[in-house]
Amino acid sequence: MNVFQAGLFEGKVVLITGGGTGIGRALALAFGELGAMVVIAARREGPLSGVVKTIEDRGGRACMYTLDVRDEARVEEVVRGIWQDVGGVDVLVNNAGGNFMSPAVAMSAHGFRTVLDINLVGTFLMSQAVGRRWLDEGREGSIVNISATNAEYGSPLMAHSGASKAGINNLTQTLAVEWGGTGVRVNAVLPGPVRTEGSDERLWTDAALVERVEEGIPLGRFTTPRDVVGVVVFLASEAGAFLTGSLIALDGGERLRSLIF
Numbered sequence: 468m469n470v471f472q473a474g475l476f477e478g479k480v481v482l483i484t485g486g487g488t489g490i491g492r493a494l495a496l497a498f499g500e501l502g503a504m505v506v507i508a509a510r511r512e513g514p515l516s517g518v519v520k521t522i523e524d525r526g527g528r529a530c531m532y533t534l535d536v537r538d539e540a541r542v543e544e545v546v547r548g549i550w551q552d553v554g555g556v557d558v559l560v561n562n563a564g565g566n567f568m569s570p571a572v573a574m575s576a577h578g579f580r581t582v583l584d585i586n587l588v589g590t591f592l593m594s595q596a597v598g599r600r601w602l603d604e605g606r607e608g609s610i611v612n613i614s615a616t617n618a619e620y621g622s623p624l625m626a627h628s629g630a631s632k633a634g635i636n637n638l639t640q641t642l643a644v645e646w647g648g649t650g651v652r653v654n655a656v657l658p659g660p661v662r663t664e665g666s667d668e669r670l671w672t673d674a675a676l677v678e679r680v681e682e683g684i685p686l687g688r689f690t691t692p693r694d695v696v697g698v699v700v701f702l703a704s705e706a707g708a709f710l711t712g713s714l715i716a717l718d719g720g721e722r723l724r725s726l727i728f
C-alpha cells in the first residue's frame with residue numbers, strides 16, 4: 468500500500484494467526500512489504516509455507532508455525548518459541564476464524580462450540596499468551612482483532628459466528644482497559660462480507676444471495692482484503708497511537724442499509 472511509508476514496520480515483529488489464506492495472507496504480504504518480520508500461524512503447513520516463500524521472494528522476512536488456536540498448550544509453546552526465535556512480538560493480529568452457514572435450529576452444539584472456540588477462545592488464548600509477556604517485560608504492544616459486522620446485529624444462519632464476534636468486541640474493550648496502563652493497545656476491525664477462499668467455500672455458495680447482499684451495500688461492493696489491510700496497518704502504526712478499545716466497522720455502510728432505505 469503506497470499510502471504507508473516504506474520501512475514503517477522495520478525492526479517490528481508482526482504475528483498473524485490464519486496468515487496462510489484470505490485476509491490473513493493479504494495482511495502478511497502487506498506487513499512484509501512494510502519491513503516487518505512476519506510470523507504466521509495456522510493449522511495447515513501448505514498455505515503458510517506459500518506465504519513465507521512469497522514474502523521472502525519479495526525481499527522480506529517471514530517464518531511460520533503450525534498451531535490450532537484452540538489448543539492452549541500449543542499456543543503457549545508457539546508464543547514461547549517466537550520469543551526465543553525472533554525476540555518477541557510487537558503486533559498481534561488475531562485473524563484466524565471459522566464459520567459455516569446453518570439455521571440455528573439445525574446447528575449441533577458441537578458445531579456452535581467449534582466456532583466459538585476458534586474465534587473467541589482462540590483470540591483470548593493468543594492475546595493472553597502474548598499479553599502476559601508484554602506485561603511481564605513492561606513492553607508496549609498492539610493487538611488487532613478481526614471481528615465482523617455480524618457482531619452488532621442479528622446474524623441469521625451464523626448464530627455461532629455472530630455470538631463469537633460480539634464476544635471478541637467485548638474482549639477487545641476489556642483488554643484495552645486492563646492493559647492500557649502498560650502501553651498495550653487492543654482494537655478490532657469489523658469487516659462486512661469479504662470474498663475469500665474460506666468464505667466462498669462456506670458462505671457465498673448461492674450466487675443469488677451474493678448478488679442481493681452486494682446490491683445492498685451503499686458503496687456498491689464487498690469489503691476486500693486490501694480494505695482490511697489499510698485499517699489494520701493504520702491501527703498497528705504510530706498513527707493509531709491513541710486508539711484503544713476501538714471497534715472500526717469496515718463495510719461500505721452495509722450495516723446501515725435498513726436505516727437509509
Ligand SMILES: CCCCCCC/C=C/C(=O)SCCNC(=O)CCNC(=O)[C@H](O)C(C)(C)COP(=O)(O)OP(=O)(O)OC[C@H]1O[C@@H](n2cnc3c(N)ncnc32)[C@H](O)[C@@H]1OP(=O)(O)O
Pocket residue numbers: 564565566567568569574575576577578579581582615616617628659660661665666669670
Ligand atoms: C452480512 C454478513 C456479514 C458477514 C459476516 C461474516 C463473518 C465471518 C466470516 C468468516 O468467518 S469467513 C471464514 C471462513 N473460513 C473458515 O471457516 C476456515 C476455517 N473453517 C473450518 O476449519 C471449518 O469450517 C470449521 C467447521 C469452522 C472447523 O473445522 P473443524 O475441523 O474443527 O470442525 P469439524 O469437526 O469439521 O466440525 C465441527 C462441528 O461443526 C459441524 N459443521 C461443520 N461444518 C458444518 C456445516 N457446513 N453445516 C452444519 N454443521 C457443520 C460439524 O458437523 C461438527 O459438529 P458435529 O457433527 O460433530 O455435531
Ligand SMILES: NC(=O)C1=CN([C@@H]2O[C@H](COP(=O)(O)OP(=O)(O)OC[C@H]3O[C@@H](n4cnc5c(N)ncnc54)[C@H](OP(=O)(O)O)[C@@H]3O)[C@@H](O)[C@H]2O)C=CC1
Pocket residue numbers: 484485486487488489490491508509510511512514534535536537561562563564565566585589613614615616657658659660661662663664665666
Ligand atoms: N470473509 C468474510 O466475509 C469475513 C471474514 N471475517 C473474518 O476474517 C478472518 C479471516 O477470514 P477469511 O480470510 O475470510 O477466511 P479464510 O478461511 O481464508 O481464513 C481463515 C484462516 O484461519 C485459519 N484457521 C481456522 N481455524 C483455525 C484454527 N483453529 N487454528 C489456527 N488457524 C485457524 C485458517 O487456516 P488453517 O485452516 O490452515 O488453520 C485460515 O487461514 C476470520 O476471523 C473471519 O471470521 C470477518 C468478516 C467477514
